[in-house]
Amino acid sequence: MKIWVKSLGSVLIAGTLLAGGTTVGGLLTDAPRAYADEAVQRNVINVTGSGEVFIKPDIAYLSIGVEAQAATAQEAQKATAAQIAKLTNLLKNTWKIDAADIQTSGFYVQPNYTYNDKEGQKLKGYNASHTLQVKYRQLDKIGQLLDDASKNGANRIDNVRFTVENPDQYQEQVINKALANAELKAGIIAKGVKRQMGAVLSVSQAGVSSAPMYEQNYLVMEKSASNSAADSAVEPGQIKVTTTLNVQYELK
Structure with a gap:
């Protein structure tokens, strides 16, 4: 957390304004939880500001497994193990992905049972799974990479x-x-209580x-019959970067 402070008495909990000993509602929610000098309490506004850019x-994180x-x-x-070795070789040597960008994210071997009333529980065999998380930065080639991985043994692209x-x-x-x-919020509050907003x-x-901006687990799209030679369509969309600031203003 980064904090910039200009000293002026004690600080109230964000979102509370006391004017003449009366709590102003509507835009303000929390009751005061810090005890400060009464004069200071009457002359501050606490607001939360949010910002976002798209x-x-x-970079993409690919979940590819066998x-x-x-x-x-x-x-x-x-x-x-044999298929993962083949797949890892493809990623490193054909797609030139650095070893540091390839990491095992999941591995298990477990029994597979069937059950019926006559025989009860019966061991059918064993399932094994090995999943790699791959960092990849050439976003326009992801569809081609996933198709290539599928051709070379990857039967799980999560x-x-x-x-x-x-x-x-x-x-x-x-x-x-x-x-x-x-x-903007502080200005609206100050105007509403017929006061002026002062310094931060x-x-x-x-x-x-x-x-x-959205969650989508299945980004490897099926190829249409009329376009069977095309790469799988993977759309990166946009990313939302956000931050929140708690700001205290002087109230004149």
């Missing part, structure tokens, strides 16, 4: 998640928007976050 993602079934746990694990690798570079934009939003007394930042 940007194009610059599943296999066999009569024994060893056979199932051996089958996935999702593709788009984001920005360094959201901090957008801090200035979102902070300025959050400050403007806080100033303190500002605290709740943090910067980035997230997709």
Whole structure:
């Protein structure tokens, strides 16, 4: 958390305004929880400002894996190991993805049972799964990469998640928007109680976050019969970068 403070007595909980000993409702919600000098309490406004910017993602996280079934746990694990080795070789040597950008995100071997009233529970075999998380930055080639992975043994492509690798570079934009939003709210409150808004007394930042504008788990689209040679269609969309500021103003 980053905090800038101009000292002026004690600070009230954000969202509370006391004017002449009376709480102003509507835009303000919380009751005061800090005890301060009465004169200070009557002359501050606490608001929360939010800012957001929409940007194009610059990195994708691909979940690519292999599943296999066999009569024994060893056979199932051996089958996935062979396919994962082939898939990893493809990613590193054909697609030139650095080893640091390829990480095992899931691995299991477990029994597979069937059940019926006559025989009860019966062991049918074993399932094995090995999933890789792959960082990839050439977003326009993701469809082609996923198709290639499928041809080379990947039978699980769970999702593709788009984001920005360094959201901090957008801090200035979102902070300025959050400050403007806080100033607008404080101005409305001051006008509503027939007072004037004064200087900023303190500002605290709740943090910067980035997230997709929408969640979509299945981004590998089926090819149409009329366009069977085309790559799978994967759309990166936009990323929303947001921040929240708690701002305290003097009330004149």
